[in-house]
Each structure stands twice: as structure tokens, then as C-alpha cells.
Amino acid sequence: MGRCSKLYKVGDAAAVGLINPYGLLCAALLSFTIIFQAAGRTLYAGANSRYKTISAAIAAANTGDTIQVRQGIYKEGTIEIDKSIYLEGINFPIIDGEAKQSIILVQANHVHIHGFTLSNSGTSNLDDRAGIKVLKSADCSFEKCNFRNTCFGCFLFNSRHCNIINNNFSGSAMNEMNSGGGIHLLHCDSCFISGNNISGHRDGIYFEFVTHSIIRNNFSHNNIRYGLHFMFSDNDSYIQNIFESNSSGVAVMYTKHIIMHGNDFLNNWGAASYGLYLREITECSITGNTFKKNTVGIEMEGTNKAAVTGNSFKDNGWALKIVSDCDADTITGNNFENNSFDVGAYGGNGHYYFNKNYWDDYSGYDLNGDGIGDVPFQPVSLFSVIVQECPDAIVLLKSFIVQILNTAENMIPAFTPSMDRDNAPLMKPLTIKT
Amino acid sequence: MNRNKVLRFVLYDVIRSRSVIAYTFFLFLITFAMFYVSHDQSKVVISLFNIILLVVPLVNIVLGAIHYYNSDKFIQVLLTQPVKRSTIFWGEYLGFSISLSLSFLAGTLLPAIFYGLSMQYLYLMLIGVALTFIFEAIALYIAVSNADKARGLWKAILIWFYFSVVYDGLVMLVLFLFSDYPLQKTLLFLTVLNPIDISRTALLIKMDISALLGATGAVYQMVFGSTAGSVLAFGLLLCWIAAPLLRAHHIFRRKDF
Numbered sequence: 001m002g003r004c005s006k007l008y009k010v011g012d013a014a015a016v017g018l019i020n021p022y023g024l025l026c027a028a029l030l031s032f033t034i035i036f037q038a039a040g041r042t043l044y045a046g047a048n049s050r051y052k053t054i055s056a057a058i059a060a061a062n063t064g065d066t067i068q069v070r071q072g073i074y075k076e077g078t079i080e081i082d083k084s085i086y087l088e089g090i091n092f093p094i095i096d097g098e099a100k101q102s103i104i105l106v107q108a109n110h111v112h113i114h115g116f117t118l119s120n121s122g123t124s125n126l127d128d129r130a131g132i133k134v135l136k137s138a139d140c141s142f143e144k145c146n147f148r149n150t151c152f153g154c155f156l157f158n159s160r161h162c163n164i165i166n167n168n169f170s171g172s173a174m175n176e177m178n179s180g181g182g183i184h185l186l187h188c189d190s191c192f193i194s195g196n197n198i199s200g201h202r203d204g205i206y207f208e209f210v211t212h213s214i215i216r217n218n219f220s221h222n223n224i225r226y227g228l229h230f231m232f233s234d235n236d237s238y239i240q241n242i243f244e245s246n247s248s249g250v251a252v253m254y255t256k257h258i259i260m261h262g263n264d265f266l267n268n269w270g271a272a273s274y275g276l277y278l279r280e281i282t283e284c285s286i287t288g289n290t291f292k293k294n295t296v297g298i299e300m301e302g303t304n305k306a307a308v309t310g311n312s313f314k315d316n317g318w319a320l321k322i323v324s325d326c327d328a329d330t331i332t333g334n335n336f337e338n339n340s341f342d343v344g345a346y347g348g349n350g351h352y353y354f355n356k357n358y359w360d361d362y363s364g365y366d367l368n369g370d371g372i373g374d375v376p377f378q379p380v381s382l383f384s385v386i387v388q389e390c391p392d393a394i395v396l397l398k399s400f401i402v403q404i405l406n407t408a409e410n411m412i413p414a415f416t417p418s419m420d421r422d423n424a425p426l427m428k429p430l431t432i433k434t
Numbered sequence: 435m436n437r438n439k440v441l442r443f444v445l446y447d448v449i450r451s452r453s454v455i456a457y458t459f460f461l462f463l464i465t466f467a468m469f470y471v472s473h474d475q476s477k478v479v480i481s482l483f484n485i486i487l488l489v490v491p492l493v494n495i496v497l498g499a500i501h502y503y504n505s506d507k508f509i510q511v512l513l514t515q516p517v518k519r520s521t522i523f524w525g526e527y528l529g530f531s532i533s534l535s536l537s538f539l540a541g542t543l544l545p546a547i548f549y550g551l552s553m554q555y556l557y558l559m560l561i562g563v564a565l566t567f568i569f570e571a572i573a574l575y576i577a578v579s580n581a582d583k584a585r586g587l588w589k590a591i592l593i594w595f596y597f598s599v600v601y602d603g604l605v606m607l608v609l610f611l612f613s614d615y616p617l618q619k620t621l622l623f624l625t626v627l628n629p630i631d632i633s634r635t636a637l638l639i640k641m642d643i644s645a646l647l648g649a650t651g652a653v654y655q656m657v658f659g660s661t662a663g664s665v666l667a668f669g670l671l672l673c674w675i676a677a678p679l680l681r682a683h684h685i686f687r688r689k690d691f
Binding site: 269404 | 480598643652
């Protein structure tokens with residue numbers, strides 16, 4: 001699982017519950033599904049077994065049965081599961097979609113799939129082809145599967161209480177048109193996504209109208225659009241994930257009550273990239289994250305009541321870009337180190353508060369030694385304002401005149417036109433807990 | 435007596451001078467310190483790039499002007515010999531420029547060889563050498579066109595100040611005043627009129643930081659980004675060597691010593 005070494009534990013779900021009130025419900029249901037292990041028969045599928053194909057075994061199974069699939073390659077069209085069964089692979093049997101169809105279609109509650117390699121769904125303009133496609137189901141779990149070269153990896157529609165845990169998704173998406181999300185959820189509720197390694201898809205994880213769900217300890221990297229993409233999905237949280245080298249890190253749009261904690265946003269670098277993009281968001285908390293080497297660390301647009309606390313912004317182009325219509329956002333106790341611009345504030349009319357952050361550009365003094373600088377820090381530099389007014393001026397970046405301006409600002413704070421200020425800047429960087 | 439002989443005289447003379455040794459030592463110290471503090475090559479390049487764009491033009495234009503004024507007697511002695519004026523001119527210019535280029539390379543390249551070289555770093559070296567030749571040419575032009583040494587030195591410093599600071603300030607002002615108009619092409623043109631700006635943008639485009647330049651950066655990327663673009667940038671820098679030098683040559687040949 002590479003960098004996702006923090007494996008999923010039942011206790012984790014409870015811990016999440018402590019952080020997120022909405023997670024509590026989720027955690028309780030999760031524990032329930034794990035404890036619930038119905039006793040049933042065990043059927044075997046494989047070349048030397050009673051059932052030659054997986055479909056035949058499923059047809060013969062009753063609710064609560066376990067089907068163990070022996071090692072081998074299975075090509076039998078779309079495998080449809082319409083009853084509550086456990087489907088277990090022994091030594092990762094390969095189910096091949098031959099680039100013609102979705103590989104497994106689940107339309108039943110309490111379906112558990114474990115230990116398969118699902119490959120080659122192919123792409124289609126008519127239907128959404130997936131490794132595992134789940135329609136209108138509840139209490140399912142999908143664990144330790146490898147998805148290779150699938151258009152959508154796990155596609156859940158209208159489902160509840162599903163777990164997607166410790167899977168490996170490696171797609172081969174070339175462009176946004178002919179590709180799908182690694183984990184793609186539409187109209188779902190109370191799902192738990194943990195320990196997955198996702199690459200080569202359009203979006204690593206995609207949420208649309210998904211509520212009360214938790215995304216944890218995933219590693220989403222090298223996807224052609226976002227590492228994680230939220231649309232209209234309220235009351236979710238994503239915790240301790242790593243988003244690295246995606247076209248853009250994470251986009252959260254048109255949602256409210258999102259908890260973003262302890263994630264790493266790394267290396268989302270390019271002319272139109274950002275670590276985290278917020279648009280039309282209300283009441284979210286962004287805590288303990290690391291933003292490193294992104295063109296823009298966080299870009300905020302229409303973001304209200306966001307609490308940005310205890311994050312580390314390092315080596316970014318802009319650590320924070322506040323675009324327009326942001327209201328009542330608080331930016332406190334963060335570290336800003338070695339960013340080309342600390343804050344870019346565009347559009348005006350914003351109301352946001354900086355307090356007790358550490359800024360490496362701060363050159364004030366601290367006479368009473370309480371660790372808080374005695375002069376306010378103005379995070380929006382003069383050059384940053386000039387660039388806002390005329391973007392072409394950015395070519396003067398790193399020129400001597402810009403350095404003179406910065407020095408002049410340090411000596412004469414009145415030089416800075418922006419009114420944004422941190423009245424209690426810290427003298428030393430904070431220890432960031434993730 | 436041919437040009438190479440004059441060149442060699444000047445080279446040996448200059449390379450042993452205390453100010454040039456100090457310059458080498460300064461560059462060496464700065465580069466070494468930067469590599470010592472950060473092992474990340476691209477970070478070293480970006481910090482060094484700021485210093486080189488500032489220090490190299492200043493040192494070269496001032497040291498150059500002082501040298502050419504001080505060589506007055508030497509040139510007059512040479513002129514009494516059967517030596518062509520252009521031989522003396524090229525010998526003086528190349529001798530001084532090559533010795534300062536060598537001292538620049540010695541100062542910046544040695545620590546880099548110790549810590550490992552990258553293409554970016556070599557590109558920076560190349561730009562540094564080009565700037566050396568450009569500001570030597572300007573210094574020579576000042577020296578031959580102003581008889582008074584104090585006046586000449588003052589002009590040298592003013593010209594450095596103009597190219598390093600004032601020019602970019604004016605560009606910023608123009609951008610600010612005419613921000614309602616599309617200015618990308620104008621900006622490109624304005625860049626070409628300042629050798630330090632050409633160097634800066636040509637280097638910026640090669641670095642990660644170019645992602646911050648946005649739409650304007652894309653225009654620059656189109657012009658300076660490719661191999662052909664690098665050739666274009668060096669072609670422009672070559673023009674910046676040729677223009678003051680040819681003018682100086684013209685004056686030098688007719689000058690009454």
C-alpha cells in the first residue's frame with residue numbers, strides 16, 4: 001500500500017466519530033456490519049471446482065453464503081450479484097472485463113467482495129463502466145482488490161453504509177473525456193473509504209450528493225484532474241490522506257460542513273493548479289494539513305465561515321489565494337514558510353481574519369518576550385497588490401525592484417495598501433500536529 | 435605585436451589584480467554558503483540568480499570603467515608602436531572580459547562541481563558570462579566616450595542603477611497606467627530593451643517558478659521556452675554586447691589621445 005501505511009482499524013471509525021458528529025452514526029453502523037457475520041455454506045468456484053464460473057456459483061448460492069474463488073483468470077461478462085453473499089478471492093483471481101463491460105455489478109444489500117484483481121473494463125460513451133458497480137444497495141464492503149485499467153474503479157450509486165477499504169486502483173486515463181473516477185460515489189450516504197491507493201484516473205475520489213461519509217488514509221496521486229473532488233456533498237470528512245502530483249489536489253464545491261484534517265497536499269504544480277480549491281463552501285474546518293509545493297496552497301472563492309487552523313504552508317507559489325466573496329473566515333495558528341506570496345486577496349469585499357500565524361517574512365520585534373510580535377504583519381504585500389491590479393506585472397517576479405519594494409514595506413508598513421493584517425504574528429513557527 | 439599578445443598582457447595583469455581576486459572570492463563564498471545551507475539545486479539556483487543579476491553587472495561595469503581609464507597610459511604607449519588601433523581595442527576588451535569571466539566561473543563553478551551540477555546551473559553560468567561581456571562592453575563605451583574619469587565612473591554607476599532598478603520601476607509604472615490595455619507584446623518588447631530583464635526572464639522560464647507567471651508567463655514560455663527560444667535569448671544578449679562595443683570601436687579608432 002506504499003505510503004498508506006496507517007491501516008484501517010475498527011477503532012479508527014470510533015475515533016472519527018469523536019471528531020465529526022456525523023461520523024458517529026457512520027461508525028456505529030460500520031461496527032455493526034463487521035460484527036454481523038451470517039453463518040452460511042461455503043461454495044467454491046474455479047477450474048477444478050464444482051462451479052467452473054463465478055456466475056454459476058452465485059446462481060447456486062443462497063443469502064449469507066460464502067463463495068471462494070480459486071486463482072485463475074475469469075472472463076464471463078458482467079458478474080451480477082443480486083443476493084447477500086461473501087465473494088472471496090484466493091490469491092487474487094483475475095476477473096477480466098475484456099474491455100467490453102463493467103466487471104461486477106452489485107444490486108443487493110450485504111455484499112462483500114474481497115481479494116480480487118479486476119481488470120480491463122474498457123471505456124464507453126454510453127454506460128459508465130466500472131470495476132465494481134453498485135446500484136441501490138446498502139451495507140456492502142469491498143476490500144483488498146486491485147483495479148487495473150478500469151474506467152471507473154468503484155462506482156456507487158444511490159447506496160448507503162458501504163466500505164471501500166485497502167484497495168489499489170491503477171487506471172490508465174489519458175484525458176478527461178474518456179475516463180472516470182477511481183472511487184466514484186453518486187447520491188450515497190454514510191460510506192467509509194480508507195487505505196486505498198488511487199492513481200491514473202480522472203478524479204482519484206469523486207463525491208456528488210454524498211453525505212455523512214469519511215475518507216481516511218488514502219493515497220491519491222497522479223490523477224489527471226483532482227485527487228479528490230466534492231460536489232454538493234454535505235457533512236463529510238477527509239482525514240490524513242495524501243494528495244500528490246495530481247493535476248490539482250482537492251476541489252470542494254457547493255457544500256457545507258466538511259472536515260479536512262491532517263491531509264498532505266503535495267506537488268500540485270502547474271500554471272492552473274492548486275492544493276485545495278474551495279468554492280461556495282459554508283462552515284468547514286481545515287486543520288493540521290500540510291500544503292507543500294503547490295502553485296496555490298488554498299484558493300478560496302465564496303467560502304464562508306471556514307476555520308483554517310494549524311496548517312503548514314511551505315514552498316508554495318501563493319500559500320493562500322482569496323478570490324472573492326469570502327466571509328467570516330478565520331486563519332489562525334498556521335505556519336507560512338518560504339512561499340513566493342503568502343496571501344493574494346482578489347476581488348475585495350472579503351471579511352476574513354488573520355491571527356497568531358507564523359510568517360517567515362515577518363521582521364517585527366517582541367519586546368515583552370511572549371512570543372507574539374509587537375507590530376502587526378501585513379500578509380498581502382505591495383507587489384501582490386500590483387499583480388492583482390495588472391497580472392502582467394508578475395514577470396517582474398524576483399527582480400531587484402520587487403525586493404526593494406519588499407524591504408521598503410518592512411521598514412515603512414504604511415507602504416502596504418492592503419488593510420489585511422495579522423495583529424498577533426508569532427515569532428517562532430508552530431509545531432504542527434497532524 | 436598582434437591582438438593575442440595584447441590580450442595576454444591584459445589578462446595576466448587583470449587576473450592578478452586585488453579587486454578581481456576579491457570578486458572571485460566573494461562569489462565563491464556566496465555560492466559555497468548557499469550550497470552549504472541548502473542541498474536543493476533549484477533553490478540554490480534561484481537565490482544565486484538574484485545575486486548574480488545584481489552583482490555581476492555592477493562589478494563589471496565599475497571595474498571595467500576603472501580599468502579602461504587606468505589603462506590610458508598603457509594604450510598610449512602601445513599606440514606609439516606599429517600596432518593597429520583595432521588590435522589594441524579588441525585586445526583590451528577581450529583580455530578584460532575573459533579574465534572577469536574566468537574569475538566569475540572560478541567563483542561560482544568550483545563549489546557547484548563539488549556539490550553536483552545541473553543543466554539549470556550551467557544555464558545560469560552562461561547568463562552570468564553573457565552579462566559580464568555586456569557590461570564590459572558598456573564600460574568600454576563609457577570610457578572611450580568620456581575623457582573625465584570621475585564623470586565616467588558616475589555614468590557607469592548610473593547606467594547600472596538604471597538597468598537594475600529604474601527600468602523595472604518604469605515598466606511597472608507603464609503596466610499600472612495602461613492596465614486596461616493588453617500589454618503582453620509591449621512587455622515582451624520592453625524586456626528586450628534591458629539585458630538584465632532578458633537574462634531574468636530567460637532564467638525564470640527555465641525554472642519551476644514559471645508556473646506562477648500565468649498567462650503572461652505563457653507568452654514568455656512561447657518565446658523563450660524552447661531551445662530555439664534559448665538561442666533567441668542569447669542572440670539578443672549578443673546584440674547587447676555588439677551594440678555598445680561597435681559604437682566604442684568607432685569612437686576609439688577616431689579618438690585623439
